[in-house]
Amino acid sequence: xxxxxxxxxxxxxxxxxxxxxxxxxxxxxxxxxxxxxxxxxxxxxxxxxxxxxxxxxxxxxxxxxxxxxxxxxxxxxxxxxxxxxxxxxxxxxxxxxxxxxxxxxxxxxxxxxxxxxxxxxxxxxxxxxxxxxxxxxxxxxxxxxxxxxxxxxxxxxxxxxxxxxxxxxxxxxxxxxxxxxxxxxxxxxxxxxxxxxxxxxxxxxxxxxxxxxxxxxxxxxxxxxxxxxxxxxxxxxxxxxxxxxxxxxxxxxxxxxxxxxxxxxxxxxxxxxxxxxxxxxxxxxxxxxxxxxxxxxxxxxxxxxxxxxxxxxxxxxxxxxxxxxxxxxxxxxxxxxxxxxxxxxx
Amino acid sequence: xxxxxxxxxxxxxxxxxxxxxxxxxxxxxxxxxxxxxxxxxxxxxxxxxxxxxxxxxxxxxxxxxxxxxxxxxxxxxxxxxxxxxxxxxxxxxxxxxxxxxxxxxxxxxxxxxxxxxxxxxxxxxxxxxxxxxxxxxxxxxxxxxxxxxxxxxxxxxxxxxxxxxxxxxxxxxxxxxxxxxxxxxxxxxxxxxxxxxxxxxxxxxxxxxxxxxxxxxxxxxxxxxxxxxxxxxxxxxxxxxxxxxxxxxxxxxxxxxxxxxx
Numbered sequence: 001x002x003x004x005x006x007x008x009x010x011x012x013x014x015x016x017x018x019x020x021x022x023x024x025x026x027x028x029x030x031x032x033x034x035x036x037x038x039x040x041x042x043x044x045x046x047x048x049x050x051x052x053x054x055x056x057x058x059x060x061x062x063x064x065x066x067x068x069x070x071x072x073x074x075x076x077x078x079x080x081x082x083x084x085x086x087x088x089x090x091x092x093x094x095x096x097x098x099x100x101x102x103x104x105x106x107x108x109x110x111x112x113x114x115x116x117x118x119x120x121x122x123x124x125x126x127x128x129x130x131x132x133x134x135x136x137x138x139x140x141x142x143x144x145x146x147x148x149x150x151x152x153x154x155x156x157x158x159x160x161x162x163x164x165x166x167x168x169x170x171x172x173x174x175x176x177x178x179x180x181x182x183x184x185x186x187x188x189x190x191x192x193x194x195x196x197x198x199x200x201x202x203x204x205x206x207x208x209x210x211x212x213x214x215x216x217x218x219x220x221x222x223x224x225x226x227x228x229x230x231x232x233x234x235x236x237x238x239x240x241x242x243x244x245x246x247x248x249x250x251x252x253x254x255x256x257x258x259x260x261x262x263x264x265x266x267x268x269x270x271x272x273x274x275x276x277x278x279x280x281x282x283x284x285x286x287x288x289x290x291x292x293x294x295x296x297x298x299x300x301x302x303x304x305x306x307x308x309x310x311x312x313x314x315x316x317x318x319x320x321x322x323x324x325x326x327x328x329x330x331x332x333x334x335x336x337x338x339x340x341x342x343x344x345x346x
Numbered sequence: 347x348x349x350x351x352x353x354x355x356x357x358x359x360x361x362x363x364x365x366x367x368x369x370x371x372x373x374x375x376x377x378x379x380x381x382x383x384x385x386x387x388x389x390x391x392x393x394x395x396x397x398x399x400x401x402x403x404x405x406x407x408x409x410x411x412x413x414x415x416x417x418x419x420x421x422x423x424x425x426x427x428x429x430x431x432x433x434x435x436x437x438x439x440x441x442x443x444x445x446x447x448x449x450x451x452x453x454x455x456x457x458x459x460x461x462x463x464x465x466x467x468x469x470x471x472x473x474x475x476x477x478x479x480x481x482x483x484x485x486x487x488x489x490x491x492x493x494x495x496x497x498x499x500x501x502x503x504x505x506x507x508x509x510x511x512x513x514x515x516x517x518x519x520x521x522x523x524x525x526x527x528x529x530x531x532x533x534x535x536x537x538x539x540x541x542x543x544x545x546x547x548x549x550x551x552x553x554x555x556x557x558x559x560x561x562x563x564x565x566x567x568x569x570x571x572x573x574x575x576x577x578x579x580x581x582x583x584x585x586x587x588x589x590x591x592x593x594x595x596x597x598x599x600x601x602x603x604x605x606x607x608x
Binding site (some may be wrong): 047049072073074076077078080089090099100103146149 | 505507508510511512513514515516517518519521522525526529530532
């Protein structure tokens with residue numbers, strides 16, 4: 001049992017963290033958010049590196065922080081993988097991994113043996129110092145060091161941020177396997193939605209120190225609740241008032257696939273948006289005029305920003321861009337089929 | 347030299363004068379040294395006694411500096427320490443104080459009639475002044491700031507987050523200090539120890555004031571040099587040469603650290 005139950009409240013000048021957080025036994029939760037949202041502060045609060053101003057941290061029923069009560073980090077069993085790993089530069093990989101067990105009173109020979117076993121399993125040379133390790137190896141050593149101390153809860157702060165794109169891909173899937181093998185609860189801080197999607201059972205989106213959305217990665221990606229999440233998921237996000245299929249967004253009306261009443265979000269994919277030079281006739285009910293303000297290539301397609309009554313991001317083929325001469329400043333009409341528009345309560 | 351030369355004469359000339367001023371006396375020492383009689387002069391029993399005493403006391407005071415100076419530096423490096431800048435200033439005072447003043451101050455506190463000395467004398471029958479221990483005390487007094495400032499600089503330059511990482515791994519604060527903080531600051535500790543040792547070895551003013559100059563007991567090399575100058579100039583030169591060699595060796599051991607750290 002290592003259920004985490006926390007309310008993290010920390011005030012700094014110009015910033016306040018107010019984040020309720022629960023992690024079920026064995027669950028991996030991702031804290032996803034932009035830089036400066038307070039994700040790392042939340043992690044430090046859980047680890048005991050930044051004491052809470054208010055709130056509490058409980059793990060498996062044991063109170064670790066509940067001002068004025070405070071348990072120092074060395075008396076918590078919380079492993080941390082730091083963003084830049086913080087491997088002790090004067091110790092070898094083996095000594096780094098053996099550090100935790102040694103500090104918790106395991107004999108020197110046994111600690112080193114355990115560390116050697118862990119490192120051999122990861123394919124990392126035990127006698128290297130951190131500066132002689134590749135980025136991927138350093139990441140593995142950092143994880144092994146945290147796990148060797150036998151933590152109840154594992155915290156990972158942007159575990160892949162220090163790696164190049166190539167390495168990140170392989171280390172990410174490896175990390176997923178290692179988290180599964182660890183079996184304990186874990187919190188991963190990241191600004192990369194792909195990390196959250198691959199590593200986490202549940203995502204908590206943090207913006208400006210508060211949780212704005214929580215759910216499974218798929219759920220969050222499909223039904224974003226803030227412009228930030230919509231941008232991450234690559235979706236158009238609008239907010240309006242629904243009355244059946246019709247959703248009033250500002251002065252315009254959007255027709256959605258499902259029915260709803262009251263405050264709703266409306267989301268649709270950029271690839272569901274069609275672009276015309278003249279007002280299209282026929283079936284589509286969602287048709288708006290606008291001006292192309294940005295046209296940029298994305299892969300073998302183009303992403304267009306169309307500003308108008310309803311600002312829309314559209315994804316169109318390069319051929320369409322050439323045929324319709326969709327340069328910036330061009331007056332166009334955009335349309336979205338109602339079947340492609342999802343509405344859900346705000 | 348082709349091109350624009352080294353620089354304007356207004357800078358080059360005084361610069362060269364300054365260099366000559368620094369180097370010439372040392373060169374003179376080397377040139378005027380009685381090279382042929384050197385083994386005999388340095389082999390003299392009183393010279394050897396002064397040398398032995400100097401090495402012994404300088405090493406002992408360096409050890410004391412490490413024992414008390416490293417923890418003091420650690421305290422000064424704690425961001426949460428109240429009145430830190432005032433304490434740092436106090437530690438720096440002996441650095442700029444004329445050593446002879448330091449000797450007088452030590453006498454006033456640890457002398458037989460001193461604040462602490464009187465009590466020491468009555469309670470334990472211990473009298474510090476004019477003993478070998480007094481030499482060690484005087485040398486420690488002048489050398490300690492060098493060690494403290496060097497170690498404190500190293501501690502402050504070190505990344506504190508390594509200590510946090512160690513704490514999350516279950517290390518007690520003492521273990522963190524021993525296995526993470528101190529090893530990371532080791533170059534600074536070593537540099538500080540070498541500086542302190544060199545400063546202790548060359549100590550004159552505080553030593554002669556507080557410990558006097560008794561051959562074999564409190565007469566260290568610098569004191570022996572000063573006294574020999576009256577009676578046996580050649581011996582003084584030989585001893586000076588020896589101290590010069592030690593100083594240059596110290597500088598070599600520190601290499602660029604001397605220039606960059608202080």
